Amino acid sequence: MPKVARELSAQAVARLREIGDHAVGGVPGLFLRVAENSRHWCFRYSLQGQRRLMGLGSYPSVSLAAARDLARSARSQVSLGVDPIRDRAQALEAARAAARNAMTFDKAAETYIASRDAEWQSSKHRAQWINTLAQYASPVLGRLDVAAIDQPHILRVLDPIWRTKTETATRVRGRIEAVLDWCAVQGKRSGPNPARWRGHLDQLLPNPARIARVEHHAAVDWREAPVIYARISQVSGASAQALRLLVLTALRTTEVIAATWDEIDLTAAVWTLDAKRMKVKTQGAHRVPLSRQALALLNELPRMQGEKYLFPGARPCGHISNMAMLQTMRRLRIQAVPHGWRSTFRDWAAEATDYGAEVAEKALAHTIKNKVEAAYRRGDLFDKRRQLMQAWADYLAPPAN
Secondary structure, X not given: OXXXXXXXXXXXXXXXXXXXXXXXXXXXXXXXXEOOOOEEEEEXXXXXXXXXXXXXXXXXXXXXXXXXXXXXXXXXXXXXXXXXXXXXXXHHHHHHHHHHHOOEHHHHHHHHHHXXXXXXXXXXXXXXXXHHHHHHHXXXXXXXXXXXXXXXXXXXXXXXXXXXXXXXXXXXXXXXXXXXXXXXXOOOOOOOOXXXXXXXXXXXXXXXXXXXXXXXXXXXXXXXXXXXXXXXXOOOOHHHHHHHHHHHHOOOHHHHHOOEHHHEEOOOOEEEEOHHHOOOHHHOOEEEEOOHHHHHHHHHOOOXXXXXXXXXXXXXXXXXXXXXXXHHHHHXXXXXXXXXXXXXXXXXXXXXXXXXXXXXXXXXXXXXXXXXXXXXXXXXXXXHHHHHHHHHHHHHOOOOO
């Protein structure tokens, strides 16, 4: 047991200049070691029969009061059989390991997005992830270690936009959740995901479905479709031709602009899109029956040797841009967007034909939401869809008598 020393005051400690060890009292084993050019605190103790000497920092950077607090804490550990020197070394190594393992949210988002390159539906989809996280999440989370991100941080991101930009906010939340889930799998963070919705944020934020204003794509009235299609048919150029093919097939913009000749079987009048080209990739390949009008349009297209795209463009991607068809509609002063033609087709099928809803939904490559029904209905209703798409084409561009 160390000898109990007289308790010195802060002023008395400041006057200690003689080289050697000076017990300062207050805590057994605490002393100030004075050397020729330095003074620093030491704590002497015994553990399991071995004498140990622990440094507590230099004086006066560490004050007398602080040194006594450190010594008391160390003595408490000794009384419990814990070696304070080893414990401090382990804590320091853990801190260094945590620093080596640390990753900021910005870096995590960048790495996650790059790791999903093969899964993006298009370069536009990838850009949406990058832009929304940079605009809304990065100002709050960007420089934070992902291990330190918690619920208050997520709410700081979402609160300002949850009621005013609800659809965007829900996408941002989902993207943050995906990044943090990836971080957990990578060992960069632990514990529940603070961006999860069910059982967490759903208790703190209003249900998006109740506060969001649904904005549908502007569409052409199905009763006006033949007249407007005729106007588009009078325009030359790849963009107008692509738009006509989109209308005739009821496909999505990205599916049409990136169409390749090896997808088209002119003899069988079938356009087969691989699953990776579809919005819902779990459906597998999607067969599109080509009407006589669609075949005539395809046969009109120039086909240069070595060119794989139906609608080649000057852009690095090799085909026309996803804005090309919209610009054609704007030039013709059509108050709608290309994607709205899918709604036009769906309204026409419901209002003007006797085809079942399931046929029209298959033509649009929509998934069956009822899981039981989806499990039993595995056919693609191709023959019925061929009849439907021919009726649609005849409605838009009646064959000459």
